[in-house]
Amino acid sequence: MGMNVGSSSGGDEPEVMLDVNTTPLIDVMLVLLVMLIITIPIQLHSVNLDMPPPNNQTPPKEPVVHEVFIDFDGTISWDGVALAPHAVEAKLAEVAAEPDQSEVHIKPNKLVEYGNVAYVMAAAQRLGVKKMGMVGNEQFVK
Numbered sequence: 001m002g003m004n005v006g007s008s009s010g011g012d013e014p015e016v017m018l019d020v021n022t023t024p025l026i027d028v029m030l031v032l033l034v035m036l037i038i039t040i041p042i043q044l045h046s047v048n049l050d051m052p053p054p055n056n057q058t059p060p061k062e063p064v065v066h067e068v069f070i071d072f073d074g075t076i077s078w079d080g081v082a083l084a085p086h087a088v089e090a091k092l093a094e095v096a097a098e099p100d101q102s103e104v105h106i107k108p109n110k111l112v113e114y115g116n117v118a119y120v121m122a123a124a125q126r127l128g129v130k131k132m133g134m135v136g137n138e139q140f141v142k
Contacts, residue, residue, distance in 0.1 A: 064102040072111035089123050096128040104129055107136040
């Protein structure tokens with residue numbers, strides 16, 4: 001540490017000291033820097049995922065799948081057997097009543113009117129069929 005005490009000129013009035021003592025400033029800045037480094041949490045380059053626990057049980061059995069075909073003229077077939085609309089609703093009610101519901105795959109013909117498909121889908125929804133899907137959609141791609 002250096003300090004300018006006086007001038008060597010020997011005058012009565014001391015010269016104005018223009019040097020700033022930066023040592024305390026540097027000390028304070030170093031303390032603040034160390035505190036900042038300590039308080040910043042360590043950044044890890046990983047993604048934390050909550051993974052489910054391992055399951056050693058046997059996989060569930062394959063679900064039963066019922067296919068509902070809707071032909072171009074509006075004929076509805078349940079697993080290949082042509083049915084009347086009220087009979088289709090009865091079959092959908094049976095599926096909805098099962099404790100572990102079967103899957104219902106609806107496959108409309110490309111030329112069928114939308115109302116016939118909407119009828120089957122609305123009946124399934126109204127009766128509470130949870131596992132329902134549209135299959136054969138590749139025929140609609142041009």
